[in-house]
Amino acid sequence: MEVEEAAMIVIRSKRPTFRNPHDKVAFAVHASFIASGFVTLATGAPVFCDDPFSSSSSGEVGIDHWNDFEDKYAFIYSHRERRSKKVLIKCLAMNDKLLVDALGEGDNERHHLELNIQDYVDNGDADYETHYKNFSKLVEEITTKISNNYKVSSAVKSSTQAS
Template sequence: MATDKSVMAVIRAARPSFLNDHDKAAFVVHATFLSSGYLLPATGSQAVSDDALSPPSTEEVSVENGNQLDQEYAFVYVNPEKVSNKVLVKCLVINEKLLIDALERRVF
């Protein structure tokens, strides 16, 4: 489980550069997943592709492409203990607000 200190440790270790407040908020969401133990197998356009939540992958990618979409951030996270469980996180900029949505795909 993520704590304030673990999230801040991920942010400090990454030393990200932000273009705006939306970048900052999306990165906090990302840091929370990483500090909770999730892996990041897809970002950006790969994260919103039709097969983003299908076959399990644990190969990690960089967060750098997470904001490659216009007014949108997209990330896919996988639980390393149950690689068939994935979470798609989309952050959409709407009227200068950041809407954050997460969709979990569980396989039992």
Template sequence: MATERTVLLLIRTSRPSFRNPHGKVAFAVHASFLAAGYFLAATGKNALSDNPPIGGEEVGIEGWDEQVGSYDFLYFATEMGQKKKFLVRCTVIGEFLTIDCLNLEGQQKEPLYLSIRVKDYLSHDENQISNYGELYKDLKGLVKNLNSSILAKLEPNVGSSGEGLHGSSAESAIRIQVNNPPQNLGVKI
């Protein structure tokens, strides 16, 4: 399951730019899937293609907000030797962001669904983009809502310890990356 701390760390590490409040919540949804142990296979139009990527290669976040009114992500996970693919679509409907998640490989035929009032989770300073921690007034509540409504139903055997599908803490993996940045990027932490 995702934790608030891990989700915020993933958001900070990704350093996304946002065009609107819905994008801020959609990116937190994306970070929650990563924190829960899923890998990103495609974003935007590529996630919705008739022939989605099946090679199992991770991709970056490029194109995650290319479509107007929706944010689309294709994730994969390997559990007990089986590859699973999940399509997550975040759709803007007025002041709400609806989240639909469909298991493309499994027995789940109906998508999991969650509707979020965006302003319930964002700070009042709409222009705040320099400090990602101050973007969200209730990130903990958002992550808890995602965990109980969607993530727990996708991975029922995973506890709330912050460990994802792969049995290792996503937070530990991120900490290793942040504490040991590649030398050629000039990153100072």
């Protein structure tokens, strides 16, 4: 199953309440991570603490409080196949953009993505698919520029780079 289809299934199954267009794109970021094989370890306020990696759960959590803040969102994930490596995702709403930053536990390099809200959000009715436009492009951006960076183990990366 393609990541795009799986991401939409995640959105439909979780049935999130969206307050604004930024909520829709932030939840698409979350759904793309879940569809890419990650599990959620923390959401919302606990992720904004001084040491978010130590405050996160070691087991999967729900989406409660994911959008408690008006203009920022945060999640911690680990990949199902690499449970020890955690990934911090913080999203910041700025005007008509959602800025997405990702950092792996113990990494020095972060990954950044700017998403133009107007490119991806539509005024939809009760059907979640109608809340988005260009959904496949949105999921592709998130997957290629953010989540794929945390799916391959360091050992595989270093052996690939040595070739």
